[in-house]
Amino acid sequence: EAEVAQSPRYKITEKSQAVAFWCDPISGHATLYWYRQILGQGPELLVQFQDESVVDDSQLPKDRFSAERLKGVDSTLKIQPAELGDSAMYLCASSLRDRDKNEQFFGPGTRLTVL
Amino acid sequence: AQRVTQPEKLLSVFKGAPVELKCNYSYSGSPELFWYVQYSRQRLQLLLRHISRESIKGFTADLNKGETSFHLKKPFAQEEDSAMYYCALNREGRALTFGSGTRLQVQP
Numbered sequence: 001e002a003e004v005a006q007s008p009r010y011k012i013t014e015k016s017q018a019v020a021f022w023c024d025p026i027s028g029h030a031t032l033y034w035y036r037q038i039l040g041q042g043p044e045l046l047v048q049f050q051d052e053s054v055v056d057d058s059q060l061p062k063d064r065f066s067a068e069r070l071k072g073v074d075s076t077l078k079i080q081p082a083e084l085g086d087s088a089m090y091l092c093a094s095s096l097r098d099r100d101k102n103e104q105f106f107g108p109g110t111r112l113t114v115l
Numbered sequence: 116a117q118r119v120t121q122p123e124k125l126l127s128v129f130k131g132a133p134v135e136l137k138c139n140y141s142y143s144g145s146p147e148l149f150w151y152v153q154y155s156r157q158r159l160q161l162l163l164r165h166i167s168r169e170s171i172k173g174f175t176a177d178l179n180k181g182e183t184s185f186h187l188k189k190p191f192a193q194e195e196d197s198a199m200y201y202c203a204l205n206r207e208g209r210a211l212t213f214g215s216g217t218r219l220q221v222q223p
Contacts, residue, residue, distance in 0.1 A: 003158075004158075033210050033211075035210075040124075040215070041215050041216075042119075042201050042203075042213030042214050042215050042216050043159070043201075043211070043213050044213070045210040045211070045212075048209065048210050055209070056209060056210060091159065102205070103161050103164075104161070104211060105160075106158045106159040106160065107158065108158050109158070
């Protein structure tokens with residue numbers, strides 16, 4: 001069964017360092033999402049892509065976060081420089097373009113710890 | 116702006132007892148509501164959606180637009196139902212807005 005893949009699964013870094021996370025969505029899924037989940041809270045959207053275009057990045061802290069999906073397939077989320085408050089689980093999800101079949105499938109997440 | 120509220124962080128019941136996980140939402144349009152579940156050491160996955168109006172693993176949820184609620188119910192809890200449950204709202208094909216989640220603990 002096809003699944004969303006993410007790497008790395010865990011990342012420990014020091015503040016002010018740069019980190020990058022990778023996501024490979026389910027084949028054929030045009031829509032890709034990056035969510036951030038702080039401990040004890042639900043996931044919150046950082047950025048949504050439709051193919052290679054950004055649909056919604058209103059909650060992305062653009063001074064330090066960037067995201068790209070150059071060929072409309074896999075995606076990278078980068079943080080530079082990392083801050084203590086960035087410690088969280090970063091989830092990637094994907095879905096079909098069809099609004100009637102828009103179930104979002106989630107990856108296992110990358111747990112980031114900033115020291 | 117849309118918001119999803121799950122008032123209980125933890126719900127603990129005994130096996131065989133009824134379960135109701137509460138979810139309230141605020142949204143001015145016509146929302147699509149979901150319940151997602153995360154079992155221990157597994158990824159977040161869809162449990163059910165209101166438009167399907169179906170029962171999954173014995174769980175049901177009815178959208179009450181008057182009370183802006185989408186409570187998740189099961190008549191007889193099983194130990195394997197122990198998990199983290201998230202209510203979520205989807206607006207017009209955009210990203211999900213999640214509640215803060217409720218941990219369901221089913222004791223033997």
